[in-house]
Amino acid sequence: MIKLILIILLIPSFSFSQETFLSLKKNKVNVRYGPGFNFQVKYVYNKINLPIKQIDQKENFRRIIDLKNNSGWIHVSQLKKANSIIVLEDKVLFSKPTLFSQPVAKIKTGRLLIINKCVNDWCKIKTENYSGWIKTNNIWGSIN
Numbered sequence: 210m211i212k213l214i215l216i217i218l219l220i221p222s223f224s225f226s227q228e229t230f231l232s233l234k235k236n237k238v239n240v241r242y243g244p245g246f247n248f249q250v251k252y253v254y255n256k257i258n259l260p261i262k263q264i265d266q267k268e269n270f271r272r273i274i275d276l277k278n279n280s281g282w283i284h285v286s287q288l289k290k291a292n293s294i295i296v297l298e299d300k301v302l303f304s305k306p307t308l309f310s311q312p313v314a315k316i317k318t319g320r321l322l323i324i325n326k327c328v329n330d331w332c333k334i335k336t337e338n339y340s341g342w343i344k345t346n347n348i349w350g351s352i353n
Contacts, residue, residue, distance in 0.1 A: 241283070
């Protein structure tokens with residue numbers, strides 16, 4: 210019995226961070242080489258609500274990756290729950306969550322959209338000049 214307990218204690222425990230989408234809370238966010246303020250700034254994001262994917266965490270820092278595969282560490286105070294997506298192909302913005310409703314605008318690839326709510330495979334979004342519904346296929350970000 211003691212051998213079994215020793216074996217269990219000697220086996221390293223691994224904790225894998227779940228990949229989660231987050232959004233940038235501020236308009237200027239520093240991305241660092243490592244998980245601490247003592248690490249140099251690698252680059253700076255200048256886009257509030259930009260969706261990013263968390264791939265690791267260490268204390269108060271989150272390792273992230275963006276749509277273009279840039280990665281680094283951001284302090285949790287600069288992040289918030291995901292509220293935005295980026296479209297990966299041109300899309301049509303509709304007035305209601307159906308393909309048979311009135312088209313409102315054409316949304317170009319790479320456009321940042323703020324999510325209001327989602328129903329099935331449709332999300333009500335807003336952008337600078339328009340609001341309406343889009344299909345949720347071919348997007349970067351989370352719709353949960």
